[in-house]
Amino acid sequence: MQLRTLMVQLAVMLVMPILVVGVINRTKAMWAGRRGPPLLQTLFDLKRLLHKQPVYSQTTTSIFKLGPLVLLASALVAALIAPITGAAGPVSFAFDFVAFASLWGLGRVFMMLAALDTGSAFEGMGASREATYAALLEPGLFMALGTLAGGAGHTSFAQLLDVAPRSAGEVLITALCVVCLLVVLQVEGARVPVDDPATHLELTMIHEVMVLDHSGVDLAVIQFASALKLMVCAALVATLINPFHGASASWLALGVNLGLTLAVAVLVGTSESLVARLRLRILPRYVLVALTSGFLALLVSAARYGSGAAP
Amino acid sequence: MTLISIAAACLLAGAVFALVLRSNVQRGLASVVSQAAATVCVLWVVIPVLGGAPELHASLNWSYPVETVAAHLDALGAFFLSWSLPMTLLGTIYALGYLRPHFSSRHAGVHFVLLNLTSLSFLTIYTVESAFVFLLGWEIAAVAAWLLVIWDHRNQKVRFAGFNYLVSTHVGLFILVAAFMTISSRTGSMDFQSFAPFLQTPGALRDVTFVLLMLSFALKSAFFPFHTWLPRAHSAAPAHVSALMSGVIHKAGLFGMLRFILLLGKPEPWMGWFLIVLGWLSALVGVLYTTAQRDLKRLLGYSSTENVGIAGVGFGMGCLGLSTDQPALVALGFTGGILHILNHAFFKCLLFYAAGAVYRSAHTVDLERLGGLARRMPWTSGFFLVGGLASSALPPFNGFVSELLLFSGLLGSSADAGMPRVMLVSAASVMAFVGGASALAMTRAYGMTFLGGPRDSSIHTEGEVGLAMRIPMLLHTLGVVVLGVWPASGLLLIGHAVGLFTGGAIPSQVTSALTSISGLGALLLLVFGGLVLLRLALTRGMTARQHVTWACGYTGVTPRMQYTSTSFSLQFGVMFDAVLVRLRRQQLPQEPFPRAQGHLHTHCVDAVERRLFEVMGEGDTLVARTAGQIPESTRVSFAAGLVVIVGLLALLLTGTG
Numbered sequence: 030m031q032l033r034t035l036m037v038q039l040a041v042m043l044v045m046p047i048l049v050v051g052v053i054n055r056t057k058a059m060w061a062g063r064r065g066p067p068l069l070q071t072l073f074d075l076k077r078l079l080h081k082q083p084v085y086s087q088t089t090t091s092i093f094k095l096g097p098l099v100l101l102a103s104a105l106v107a108a109l110i111a112p113i114t115g116a117a118g119p120v121s122f123a124f125d126f127v128a129f130a131s132l133w134g135l136g137r138v139f140m141m142l143a144a145l146d147t148g149s150a151f152e153g154m155g156a157s158r159e160a161t162y163a164a165l166l167e168p169g170l171f172m173a174l175g176t177l178a179g180g181a182g183h184t185s186f187a188q189l190l191d192v193a194p195r196s197a198g199e200v201l202i203t204a205l206c207v208v209c210l211l212v213v214l215q216v217e218g219a220r221v222p223v224d225d226p227a228t229h230l231e232l233t234m235i236h237e238v239m240v241l242d243h244s245g246v247d248l249a250v251i252q253f254a255s256a257l258k259l260m261v262c263a264a265l266v267a268t269l270i271n272p273f274h275g276a277s278a279s280w281l282a283l284g285v286n287l288g289l290t291l292a293v294a295v296l297v298g299t300s301e302s303l304v305a306r307l308r309l310r311i312l313p314r315y316v317l318v319a320l321t322s323g324f325l326a327l328l329v330s331a332a333r334y335g336s337g338a339a340p
Numbered sequence: 341m342t343l344i345s346i347a348a349a350c351l352l353a354g355a356v357f358a359l360v361l362r363s364n365v366q367r368g369l370a371s372v373v374s375q376a377a378a379t380v381c382v383l384w385v386v387i388p389v390l391g392g393a394p395e396l397h398a399s400l401n402w403s404y405p406v407e408t409v410a411a412h413l414d415a416l417g418a419f420f421l422s423w424s425l426p427m428t429l430l431g432t433i434y435a436l437g438y439l440r441p442h443f444s445s446r447h448a449g450v451h452f453v454l455l456n457l458t459s460l461s462f463l464t465i466y467t468v469e470s471a472f473v474f475l476l477g478w479e480i481a482a483v484a485a486w487l488l489v490i491w492d493h494r495n496q497k498v499r500f501a502g503f504n505y506l507v508s509t510h511v512g513l514f515i516l517v518a519a520f521m522t523i524s525s526r527t528g529s530m531d532f533q534s535f536a537p538f539l540q541t542p543g544a545l546r547d548v549t550f551v552l553l554m555l556s557f558a559l560k561s562a563f564f565p566f567h568t569w570l571p572r573a574h575s576a577a578p579a580h581v582s583a584l585m586s587g588v589i590h591k592a593g594l595f596g597m598l599r600f601i602l603l604l605g606k607p608e609p610w611m612g613w614f615l616i617v618l619g620w621l622s623a624l625v626g627v628l629y630t631t632a633q634r635d636l637k638r639l640l641g642y643s644s645t646e647n648v649g650i651a652g653v654g655f656g657m658g659c660l661g662l663s664t665d666q667p668a669l670v671a672l673g674f675t676g677g678i679l680h681i682l683n684h685a686f687f688k689c690l691l692f693y694a695a696g697a698v699y700r701s702a703h704t705v706d707l708e709r710l711g712g713l714a715r716r717m718p719w720t721s722g723f724f725l726v727g728g729l730a731s732s733a734l735p736p737f738n739g740f741v742s743e744l745l746l747f748s749g750l751l752g753s754s755a756d757a758g759m760p761r762v763m764l765v766s767a768a769s770v771m772a773f774v775g776g777a778s779a780l781a782m783t784r785a786y787g788m789t790f791l792g793g794p795r796d797s798s799i800h801t802e803g804e805v806g807l808a809m810r811i812p813m814l815l816h817t818l819g820v821v822v823l824g825v826w827p828a829s830g831l832l833l834i835g836h837a838v839g840l841f842t843g844g845a846i847p848s849q850v851t852s853a854l855t856s857i858s859g860l861g862a863l864l865l866l867v868f869g870g871l872v873l874l875r876l877a878l879t880r881g882m883t884a885r886q887h888v889t890w891a892c893g894y895t896g897v898t899p900r901m902q903y904t905s906t907s908f909s910l911q912f913g914v915m916f917d918a919v920l921v922r923l924r925r926q927q928l929p930q931e932p933f934p935r936a937q938g939h940l941h942t943h944c945v946d947a948v949e950r951r952l953f954e955v956m957g958e959g960d961t962l963v964a965r966t967a968g969q970i971p972e973s974t975r976v977s978f979a980a981g982l983v984v985i986v987g988l989l990a991l992l993l994t995g996t997g
Binding site for chain 2: 082085087106130131138148149150
């Protein structure tokens with residue numbers, strides 16, 4: 030991996046999550062008629078949390094302290110794999126998107142274990158919901174990525190997202206994959222209509238309720254890791270629709286990608302302001318939208334290339 | 341090959357000593373020593389073959405009914421032998437610790453003899469060429485496993501579970517005998533090598549034989565829908581027997597599949613799809629049942645069905661590649677499938693040993709009653725966590741390696757475009773769902789047993805288990821970690837076995853994928869280590885306070901208020917109601933001031949087993965009832981008449997056409 034690619038990726042990974050969360054909150058505030066918090070509010074929150082003395086429950090074991098660190102480690106390594114700058118990331122190999130999904134799974138399992146460790150009914154509820162929706166989301170993500178992997182030699186994440194839609198069929202496939210990735214963003218990034226990060230009513234939460242007992246350093250780590258996962262999802266959508274992407278890094282592609290990532294953040298903020306959170310009973314159906322759009326993309330791709338035409 | 345005979349002799353000698361010696365501990369040690377000697381002999385022979393030495397042939401002179409028994413040790417048999425015997429040895433060491441409370445009241449010699457006989461059956465199954473002696477080894481393994489399962493034979497449920505297993509495995513034996521008889525009637529000999537010309541010429545009889553063979557091996561390895569004996573047997577058997585059955589003995593079915601795919605030469609495409617669909621179904625249904633069980637060992641049994649399904653998908657992929665001449669698909673399919681067998685053996689045995697430790701300590705494996713064992717049993721808790729993470733195919737452990745290889749094959753562009761590609765990508769997304777559901781199941785199993793507080797306050801834990809039980813767990817954990825972080829070590833073991841299918845070389849895709857996994861694992865551990873150091877630096881000088889769980893400020897929390905295993909998987913389980921049948925036994929309090937105590941008991945039963953028992957139990961009354969309606973109801977008699985006429989016409993047409 031080149032040093033420049035690594036440096037650019039690290040810079041994006043450390044700075045953009047804060048900006049993305051800031052932009053989302055600003056957008057929501059503007060829709061609500063307020064001025065809203067500063068764009069760097071997350072950074073101030075993290076600094077504040079690092080100085081706080083943590084409180085640990087007597088029921089918890091070392092899993093409770095290890096959980097946030099595993100979450101952040103897996104989120105960081107997954108972000109190194111993901112092509113968030115409009116070009117290939119520093120860690121890139123064939124079928125690395127499988128490793129990407131598995132790393133997120135590792136982080137998620139440890140968060141659920143940390144939640145169960147507290148011995149509380151609320152955290153257990155969050156863990157149960159999180160496990161259910163994540164299991165339903167995985168096949169959709171793989172369907173979409175598998176469809177994009179149809180071309181010859183397109184096996185690493187960056188190559189997959191390197192589509193230049195030329196015909197109506199390819200535009201349709203890209204659009205369906207964008208829909209799938211947006212649903213992934215809403216589930217993994219804990220956004221309305223799947224989850225509400227703003228209320229602290231436990232009956233409506235999934236991710237927030239899992240971290241009720243974390244405090245101080247642990248909470249700071251979890252908040253940054255969640256922001257990082259949200260940013261990576263938004264950046265994946267941006268890379269998919271970026272017209273200047275390519276295998277080699279260029280400043281134009283990077284700039285457009287960052288702009289598109291913030292545009293996706295504005296879209297997320299807008300949808301959060303305009304759409305209410307779905308009832309938990311019908312959430313599985315919404316999560317299966319990802320699977321359906323992935324499957325449609327697969328069928329369109331098979332219809333296009335099944336006749337033997339070169340992709 | 342004489343070393344293999346010496347190994348067999350060691351095992352028999354150990355069996356004799358295990359019966360004859362005075363104390364149970366001495367009998368166990370005799371078994372362990374004889375198995376260790378046999379393992380050393382076998383590894384001496386097997387490791388050169390795995391490293392590329394030429395295959396070994398030998399022939400033993402016997403008397404009637406087989407004049408000579410041909411033995412042939414190739415890389416495939418060598419691979420299976422290389423871990424079957426050491427794992428049986430570790431299981432026997434575990435048994436010394438697990439059965440110790442019973443040593444003062446029972447004669448455990450027969451149990452250790454049976455463990456030796458299991459190892460002996462492996463020597464037979466994986467080396468002989470004669471179908472007759474193969475069946476003999478198969479039968480020894482089945483009967484020994486049955487007798488091992490009914491260790492607790494005073495319990496009627498255990499006896500029934502054992503009997504269920506015995507009948508099921510013999511149904512599989514009959515199908516296998518039918519297949520062998522079909523083939524040997526055409527080839528005139530019972531040697532596997534002589535089966536090859538028959539199996540390599542396409543024809544209707546070859547197709548039927550293939551289906552019979554695969555059904556028999558699927559029943560042995562507990563593929564869906566032939567898995568009905570598995571949950572009862574695993575729940576009833578002692579932990580080390582469940583571990584050995586799941587991890588080692590039932591892999592003989594997968595060995596049979598591989599051996600006969602090798603003999604097939606160039607299979608038809610539908611054979612590959614058949615295996616893929618069989619594996620896909622087993623993985624899906626297995627994982628769904630895993631999420632719903634409340635008995636920890638039953639849960640792990642269903643997880644075995646899921647994992648052999650995943651290996652089956654790999655074999656199907658490899659078959660598909662063989663039939664359509666795609667070497668990449670062959671290599672990835674068989675490497676992934678065979679590696680998954682090894683990985684599964686490692687983490688499944690580990691999980692069962694940990695479940696046995698839980699049982700030994702808390703005297704129950706009911707997830708509804710357990711909780712908070714991590715404080716009293718830190719070693720077991722750590723081992724179970726590693727096993728659970730490996731089972732969910734998460735990096736940096738070994739399950740992830742084989743799943744990545746299988747995904748590479750399924751999602752790669754080597755499949756034909758159109759319907760085959762749609763099927764393979766759909767299979768990949770089903771496998772992704774299986775991975776996600778498996779993460780749910782293992783989080784639930786680990787969380788309910790070891791984290792939080794005890795859900796039944798009457799449970800008394802005796803603390804961490806002894807060294808005899810911890811050492812096998814430690815060795816399996818080391819295997820899981822090494823195979824995950826350095827997957828090339830797994831390739832060292834399976835390289836030549838896979839080479840039998842691919843025609844020699846391991847393609848660069850496989851080796852580069854394994855190198856990437858190593859790098860990723862190292863990077864993950866590095867980043868994690870760095871974060872731990874960073875956290876220690878940030879919190880230096882800051883003392884943490886201890887308090888009760890905050891949980892939004894509710895102060896009257898009791899351990900009974902925690903999420904139970906049923907509630908954890910409820911939202912997931914209700915979506916699959918058609919497959920997950922839940923039995924509910926309840927007597928709920930009725931009046932406003934109830935006098936009697938109510939109770940509610942839920943249990944997830946196996947849908948296939950229930951239907952099977954229904955048909956077997958009531959099937960004859962169903963048929964009799966339907967037949968009795970023919971003279972009475974005109975509708976039924978017309979329908980029966982139509983069926984008979986259509987059947988006769990079909991027979992006439994196919995007979996003459």
